[in-house]
Each structure stands twice: as C-alpha cells, then as structure tokens.
Amino acid sequence: MRVTSENELAEAIRDARGPxxxxxxxxxPVGRPVAGELLDVSGLDGVVMYEPEALTIVVRAxxxxxxxxxxxxxxxxxxxxxxADWRLLMDSQGxxxxxxxxxxxxxxxxxxxxxxCRDAILGVRFVDGxxxxxxxxxxxxxxxxxxxxxxxxxxxxxxLGVITxxxxxTLPAPDLAATIIVDVHGATAAVAAMSAALSSxxxxxxxxxxxxxxxxxRVEGFEKxxxxxAGRLEALLGRHGEVRTEIDPVEVAGLWDRVARVAPLADxxxxxxxxxxxxxxAPDLVARLAGDYxxxxxxxxxxxxxxxxxxxxxxxxxxDGHATLIRASEQTRSRIPPFQPQxxxxxxxxxxxxxKFDPRGILNPGVMD
Amino acid sequence: xxIPEPNPEIVRRKxxxxxxxxxxxxxxxxxxxxxxxxAYECDALTAYRCPPLAVVLPRSTREVSxxxxxxxxxxxxVVPRGAGTSLAGGAMxxxxxxxxxxxxxxxxxxxxxxxxxxxVEAGRTNLSVTSAVEGEGFFYAPDPSSQLACSIAGNIAxxxxxxxxxxxxxxxxxxxxVRMVLMDGTVVDIGGPxxxxxxxxxxxxxxxxxxxxxIVTEATLRVLPKPEGARxxxxxxxxxxxxxxxxxxxxxAGVLPVAIEFMDRPCIRACEAFAHAGYPDCEALLIVEVEGxxxxxxxxxxxxxxxxxxxxxxxxxESHDEAEAARIWLGRKSAFGAMxxxxxxxxxxxxxxxxxxxxxxxxxxxxxxxFGLDVANVFHAGDGNLHPxxxxxxxxxxDLEKCEALGAEILKLCVxxxxxxxxxxxxxxxxxxxxxxxxxxADMEAQMRVKDVFDPDWLLNxxxxxxxxxxxxxxxx
Numbered sequence: 001m002r003v004t005s006e007n008e009l010a011e012a013i014r015d016a017r018g019p020x021x022x023x024x025x026x027x028x029p030v031g032r033p034v035a036g037e038l039l040d041v042s043g044l045d046g047v048v049m050y051e052p053e054a055l056t057i058v059v060r061a062x063x064x065x066x067x068x069x070x071x072x073x074x075x076x077x078x079x080x081x082x083x084a085d086w087r088l089l090m091d092s093q094g095x096x097x098x099x100x101x102x103x104x105x106x107x108x109x110x111x112x113x114x115x116x117c118r119d120a121i122l123g124v125r126f127v128d129g130x131x132x133x134x135x136x137x138x139x140x141x142x143x144x145x146x147x148x149x150x151x152x153x154x155x156x157x158x159x160l161g162v163i164t165x166x167x168x169x170t171l172p173a174p175d176l177a178a179t180i181i182v183d184v185h186g187a188t189a190a191v192a193a194m195s196a197a198l199s200s201x202x203x204x205x206x207x208x209x210x211x212x213x214x215x216x217x218r219v220e221g222f223e224k225x226x227x228x229x230a231g232r233l234e235a236l237l238g239r240h241g242e243v244r245t246e247i248d249p250v251e252v253a254g255l256w257d258r259v260a261r262v263a264p265l266a267d268x269x270x271x272x273x274x275x276x277x278x279x280x281x282a283p284d285l286v287a288r289l290a291g292d293y294x295x296x297x298x299x300x301x302x303x304x305x306x307x308x309x310x311x312x313x314x315x316x317x318x319x320d321g322h323a324t325l326i327r328a329s330e331q332t333r334s335r336i337p338p339f340q341p342q343x344x345x346x347x348x349x350x351x352x353x354x355x356k357f358d359p360r361g362i363l364n365p366g367v368m369d
Numbered sequence: 370x371x372i373p374e375p376n377p378e379i380v381r382r383k384x385x386x387x388x389x390x391x392x393x394x395x396x397x398x399x400x401x402x403x404x405x406x407x408a409y410e411c412d413a414l415t416a417y418r419c420p421p422l423a424v425v426l427p428r429s430t431r432e433v434s435x436x437x438x439x440x441x442x443x444x445x446x447v448v449p450r451g452a453g454t455s456l457a458g459g460a461m462x463x464x465x466x467x468x469x470x471x472x473x474x475x476x477x478x479x480x481x482x483x484x485x486x487x488x489v490e491a492g493r494t495n496l497s498v499t500s501a502v503e504g505e506g507f508f509y510a511p512d513p514s515s516q517l518a519c520s521i522a523g524n525i526a527x528x529x530x531x532x533x534x535x536x537x538x539x540x541x542x543x544x545x546x547v548r549m550v551l552m553d554g555t556v557v558d559i560g561g562p563x564x565x566x567x568x569x570x571x572x573x574x575x576x577x578x579x580x581x582x583x584i585v586t587e588a589t590l591r592v593l594p595k596p597e598g599a600r601x602x603x604x605x606x607x608x609x610x611x612x613x614x615x616x617x618x619x620x621x622a623g624v625l626p627v628a629i630e631f632m633d634r635p636c637i638r639a640c641e642a643f644a645h646a647g648y649p650d651c652e653a654l655l656i657v658e659v660e661g662x663x664x665x666x667x668x669x670x671x672x673x674x675x676x677x678x679x680x681x682x683x684x685x686x687e688s689h690d691e692a693e694a695a696r697i698w699l700g701r702k703s704a705f706g707a708m709x710x711x712x713x714x715x716x717x718x719x720x721x722x723x724x725x726x727x728x729x730x731x732x733x734x735x736x737x738x739x740f741g742l743d744v745a746n747v748f749h750a751g752d753g754n755l756h757p758x759x760x761x762x763x764x765x766x767x768d769l770e771k772c773e774a775l776g777a778e779i780l781k782l783c784v785x786x787x788x789x790x791x792x793x794x795x796x797x798x799x800x801x802x803x804x805x806x807x808x809x810x811a812d813m814e815a816q817m818r819v820k821d822v823f824d825p826d827w828l829l830n831x832x833x834x835x836x837x838x839x840x841x842x843x844x845x846x
Contacts, residue, residue: 141752151573322567
C-alpha cells in the first residue's frame with residue numbers, strides 16, 4: 001500500500017485490518033522482523049517551507065534525505081547532526097527518507113558537538129495508530145508549549161505514530177573543515193586523545209577512532225579560525241602520538257563520510273552492534289567484545305562486529321549504557337532482542353505508551369521488542 | 370484564574386495526612402503552620418496565590434519516594450517545587466495539595482571531566498552546577514535569567530532556555546539522564562552519561578512536562594568546555610524593522626553568535642533610568658556576543674560590523690576590556706529589575722519565526738495603544754523568543770484583567786504568525802487556557818495520554834498545562 005498524502009495515510013491506518021510494516025526508503029532494516037502489510041510512505045514528498053534567515057525548514061517525511069541536503073547546501077546551510085546514510089552498513093538499496101531518519105533518530109559524528117537528530121527537530125506531525133493526525137511543537141527555535149511529543153516520536157521506529165512532517169533547525173555550513181589525525185594504537189590511548197580534544201575550548205565537531213587509521217579530530221568554521229584551532233589541537237595532541245592535519249576539503253569530507261557510514265566495518269562479515277556508553281568505559285567494553293570495532297563520539301559510541309548469532313550483551317555483562325543490534329540476519333534478530341531490554345518499570349511505561357498511541361498494536365508491532 | 374476545586378475530604382483530613390508525613394520523614398521536614406505555609410503559596414508569578422495543605426522538604430530520593438507513596442495511597446495531589454522561580458505559576462499549589470520542595474537536595478553526586486558530565490541532586494541551583502565544574506574548565510550551558518536562584522529540577526520541568534541557547538540549545542539538549550520518582554513511589558533511572566536513549570526517548574518527553582509525570586530527584590547533565598573568551602558588541606538603530614533585518618542578515622551570513630539580544634525604546638529608557646548603563650538614545654538596540662580566541666572574536670565582529678554598517682546603525686559600540694563588556698550587558702541584565710522599579714509588569718514568553726519580527730513588534734505596538742497599557746520589549750532575537758513586558762498597576766481595579774487580556778492577544782498573535790505561546794517559561798497556570806489557540810483537541814489529547822500513563826490519577830502538579838475543561842474527562846477517569 002502506498003500513500004501520497006497525510007489524509008490518505010490517516011485513512012489507510014484507520015481502515016487497516018492488521019499489522020502494518022511502515023517503510024520510508026527501506027534503507028534501515030533494524031529491529032525485530034515485522035510481519036504485516038507494507039505501508040510505503042515515501043510518497044509523502046515535498047518541502048512545506050524553507051526560511052534560511054530563520055534557520056528553519058519544514059519538509060514532508062517521504063522527502064529523500066539527499067534532496068533535503070541539496071536544498072540546504074544551495075543556501076550554504078546544513079543539518080548540524082550530520083545525517084548518516086546506512087546503505088553500505090546495512091547492504092540495503094533505496095533512497096533514505098527524512099522520516100526514516102527521524103523515526104530512527106540517526107545522527108552522525110557531529111552529534112558530539114551539535115546534538116542528535118532529535119535535538120534539531122522543532123516540531124512534527126504524525127498519524128497515530130487510530131488514524132488521528134497529531135501535531136506537536138512548531139517551527140520556531142524555542143517552544144515549551146505542552147508536552148514534547150516530537151522527541152518522543154523521534155527514535156520510536158514508527159511504533160507510536162507515522163511521522164508525516166518535520167520542522168528542523170538548520171545551521172550555516174562552515175567555510176572550512178580540518179581534521180587532525182593522531183597516530184595512536186588501542187582504545188585506551190584513543191579515548192585519552194579524544195577526551196583531551198573534546199575537553200579543550202577549540203570547539204571540536206568530530207572525534208572518532210578507527211583501529212589502524214588513528215584518531216580523527218575535526219574542527220570547522222571560518223578559515224583563520226580553523227587554522228588557529230587546528231594548530232592548537234596539534235600542539236595539544238602531540239603527546240598522544242604523531243599528528244598531521246588534513247585540510248583538503250575532499251579528503252576531510254571523505255574521512256567523516258566513512259565514519260558516518262561505518263564504512264571501515266561494513267565490508268567485514270558478521271553482525272554489527274552499536275553500543276552507547278560513557279567514553280571512559282569504551283576501552284574496557286571493546287576488550288570484552290574482543291572483535292573488530294571503531295569508536296565515534298569520543299568513545300561514547302562503539303560500533304562492533306560479532307560473529308553471527310552472538311549476543312553482545314552476554315560478552316559485555318553489566319555496563320553503563322545500552323547495546324543495539326543493527327545489522328544481523330532475520331534469524332538473529334528474531335532470537336536476540338535488537339534493542340536493549342529495559343528494566344521492568346520502564347518497559348511497563350513503554351508498553352503503556354504504545355497501547356495509548358496504537359491501541360490495536362498495528363504500527364510496526366514488536367520492532368523494538 | 371480557575372484552579373481545580375480542592376477535595377474537601379482531603380482538606381478535612383489534614384491533621385492525619387501531616388501526622389503520616391511526619392512519621393515518615395521526621396518533624397523537621399514537614400511544614401503545616403499556616404503562617405509558614407505562606408512562603409509557598411505562589412512562585413514568581415505572584416498574581417495568583419494559594420497556600421498548600423502542607424510542605425515537605427525531603428533529603429533523599431528515598432524520602433521523596435516515601436512521600437509520594439503515602440500521597441498516592443491517600444490520593445493527595447502533589448505539587449513539585451524547585452526554587453519557586455517559575456514565571457508561569459508552574460509551582461503554584463492547590464489548597465488540598467502537598468508541596469514537595471527539593472531545596473535540601475543540592476549535592477553534586479559525580480563529576481567526570483573525562484566523560485564531560487555532572488550528576489547532581491535536582492534541587493541544586495543552575496549557576497552552582499557551573500561553579501562545580503568551572504575549575505576544570507567546563508560550564509553548564511542553559512542559562513535562564515534566574516540562574517542564581519532557579520533549580521535544575523525546575524529547569525527540567527520547564528525545559529528552560531536562556532540567552533545563550535542560540536548556540537548551545539535549551540535544557541533538553543543538555544540533559545542526559547534523570548532519576549525520577551513516579552507518583553506511586555517507584556524510582557526509575559532514565560538515560561545516563563551517554564548520548565542517546567536505549568528504547569523510547571522518555572527523557573525527551575519528561576523534560577518540559579512541568580512536573581506532571583514524576584519528580585526528578587537527580588539529573589545527569591552534559592557540561593561543555595569553556596570557550597577561550599567572549600565579547601559583546603552593542604548596535605543601535607533608529608527603527609525596530611532595521612534592527613530585525615540586521616539580525617536576519619547576521620544569521621544568513623553564517624556567523625553564529627552565542628547571543629543576540631534585542632531591546633526596544635521603552636525598555637532601553639527604563640534600563641537607562643535604573644542602571645545607567647550608558648546606552649544610546651535610540652529606537653532599538655542589539656547586543657551580539659561572539660566567542661573564541663581574541664583573533665577569532667575580532668574576525669567575527671569584523672563581519673558583524675560589515676553587516677550592521679549596511680543597515681546604517683546609529684552606533685556600533687565594541688568592548689575592549691571586561692569592564693566595557695560588562696557595561697554593555699548591564700542594562701540588559703537589569704531590564705526586569707528596572708521594569709519592576711517603574712511599575713508592576715507581566716512578562717510574556719512567546720516565540721515567533723525570526724522573519725516576522727518587525728511585523729509582530731508593529732502589531733504589539735498597536736495592541737498596546739488599543740489597550741492603553743505600555744509594553745516594553747526585550748528578547749532573544751536570534752531564536753525569536755520574545756519577552757514583551759506589559760506594565761500595569763496592581764492597585765488599580767481592573768488593570769490586571771486588562772493586562773491579562775492584552776497578554777492573551779499578544780500570545781495569539783505569536784501563534785498566528787507561526788510561533789508558540791511559550792518559548793522557555795512553560796505553560797503553568799498562566800497560559801493553560803490559551804493552549805487551544807496553539808493545539809487542536811486531538812493534539813492535546815495525544816499529550817494527555819502521556820500523563821495518563823505516568824500518573825493515571827492525575828495527582829501530580831494539578832491544574833497546570835491543560836485547560837480544566839479539556840482535561841476533565843481524564844481527571845475523572
């Protein structure tokens with residue numbers, strides 16, 4: 001089933017006889033496999049309004065992410081959280097949509113400085129499981145009117161409602177970016193170097209580590225300012241390992257695109273986990289995982305490869321944070337909960353919220369279980 | 370202002386309820402004397418007052434949990450209170466409610482410079498979070514004007530902002546986790562010192578829920594490295610429109626100042642008379658602050674000067690040292706105090722799209738003349754968050770009502786141009802009855818479902834956020 005307007009979508013959900021499998025671009029097949037009729041929302045296309053001087057754009061959820069990024073680039077702006085394309089990682093086809101990105105709350109390396117996808121959202125419209133159209137938030141920078149359902153819906157993987165429209169805060173794109181590459185080996189040394197950079201006043205907008213390639217620290221802004229901060233960071237990071245600074249725009253963009261797409265791990269066989277934790281815990285956790293990995297967000301985000309069918313949570317034991325199984329066979333995703341099981345009082349609240357917003361349990365049922 | 374009818378049964382049982390609270394927390398944590406209760410009859414929205422049944426001042430999450438379990442069992446409404454600085458009546462009690470004040474819970478529990486977060490008890494004041502981390506070169510970014518007094522608990526309840534959120538975001542963008550007590554006494558941990566949610570983003574909906582979903586007793590907050598330096602400039606214009614256009618051009622040019630503050634003539638005059646900051650005599654004034662090293666600041670200010678010059682400013686005043694910088698901020702920071710000297714005032718908090726700034730200021734001027742009450746405007750221009758101050762005389766019969774009516778018109782105007790009723794103060798009781806201007810019944814229904822899940826008996830912070838007629842069915846369920 002394919003819908004092309006919010007009203008059609010509302011009607012389709014009202015009239016649904018059974019579970020619906022909601023799909024934007026279909027590029028992020030994450031979570032428990034969902035059985036149900038396909039509901040394709042990529043036809044909810046288009047831009048509602050764009051006011052560059054107000055740093056605001058409002059788009060429909062089916063809009064291709066690449067189209068949104070193109071429009072912003074034409075005005076020398078961007079989404080600060082650095083949307084990540086997971087097609088290489090997931091080995092998926094299709095065109096990532098804005099709604100899919102929001103439903104998954106996907107943020108790239110700049111999350112560490114500029115906030116996550118959910119932080120850039122000013123308002124949403126969505127259709128709940130009863131077919132009711134709901135709006136929340138708006139299109140202004142600051143809005144505390146009523147409860148914040150926009151953030152609740154972001155990252156809910158379609159289970160509370162199908163997003164139809166999103167207002168984003170945009171930011172000016174910088175003149176220049178530079179990346180300081182520090183030759184360090186091992187997660188302990190890498191986290192120490194990234195932590196030093198992220199605790200400095202030099203406004204670091206990316207801090208990642210790929211074993212074998214070193215730590216990468218990014219600064220962005222006006223030309224002179226980037227040169228100054230890169231110089232200070234080189235001096236600061238020199239004691240952690242040999243440093244060099246990349247300023248070629250194509251090279252710098254390529255380095256971070258690789259991190260955002262998890263490219264260093266994508267070609268390896270096996271299943272891929274994503275672990276959120278406190279950076280200082282990362283070295284110990286990657287040791288427990290004992291497989292290939294890379295770090296983003298200064299160590300606060302671990303991407304790890306495990307053999308098929310292995311449960312990372314068993315290897316990790318108790319730790320500060322949570323683990324999500326991102327890329328795995330349907331079989332593994334049916335057997336191991338892809339999303340971290342929540343303690344009972346929280347799980348009860350989540351179940352109750354889903355029951356309120358989707359009383360028939362028809363929106364991607366079970367995908368986050 | 371209508372508040373829910375107190376339950377006479379609960380009011381009658383006051384002695385028994387107080388005795389239970391005392392037995393649970395000890396006598397020095399429970400206030401029930403009518404004279405002492407007066408200190409809790411309102412928050413910073415002083416126009417509305419109602420003393421509560423009792424006040425408890427717990428010392429720990431466990432004590433908060435015990436009080437809530439007791440109140441839940443006896444079906445006694447509970448009003449959470451941080452520092453009582455809400456401008457929206459967010460902490461205003463009802464006659465049959467127990468106020469839970471968090472002022473004794475103000476410890477730092479953990480500070481990790483390596484992981485760049487701090488975990489505090491939620492009664493801690495906003496500014497003292499920064500005090501606890503600045504020795505290591507960090508700060509906590511959200512900076513409401515009341516930051517010396519206001520608590521993190523209140524900041525989370527209202528999703529507070531401040532002057533510097535154009536760059537650093539508001540509370541929700543800087544909050545990583547909470548420990549929260551549900552109305553039935555259950556203690557839950559949501560989030561933690563990592564950057565995203567494991568399941569649904571409950572933290573996102575708790576922040577800004579005005580104390581209606583649970584009582585936050587601990588918070589994990591992101592702290593940021595302090596910039597090398599910051600410097601403001603003052604730019605004066607002879608019209609609001611031109612000042613507004615200058616703001617838009619600065620943002621378009623790719624400069625992202627940490628703050629762009631706007632004051633109009635009535636506000637400038639009042640501040641001058643009160644603080645003698647030496648502001649120029651002009652129609653509109655911008656204070657723009659940028660951060661970085663000295664050279665970076667010079668570069669950004671050079672660009673801002675170029676942009677401003679195109680708009681023919683009356684004056685462009687730079688600061689060359691700390692004293693000059695402080696003088697530029699002096700008038701702005703004393704704006705509310707200055708207004709308080711002249712008159713009683715009501716402070717509004719609507720947000721508008723930056724593109725409609727001059728149009729909205731024009732309409733506010735017309736409304737001000739129509740209602741015969743002066744309005745002074747001071748606001749965060751970069752993000753469109755207006756703070757119109759309506760001046761009135763509390764001793765003059767009918768003036769408060771007229772002021773409220775004018776306030777409602779201004780907020781409706783904000784919504785009409787694509788904005789919202791409140792940008793950083795919250796709905797509270799003050800703007801509760803205006804909610805239908807911004808949200809349809811279905812929109813509010815969706816929000817109330819969340820309330821139903823967290824607090825099915827609707828005991829937490831009664832009478833706020835949702836119009837009483839709109840919430841009646843949920844409260845009765």
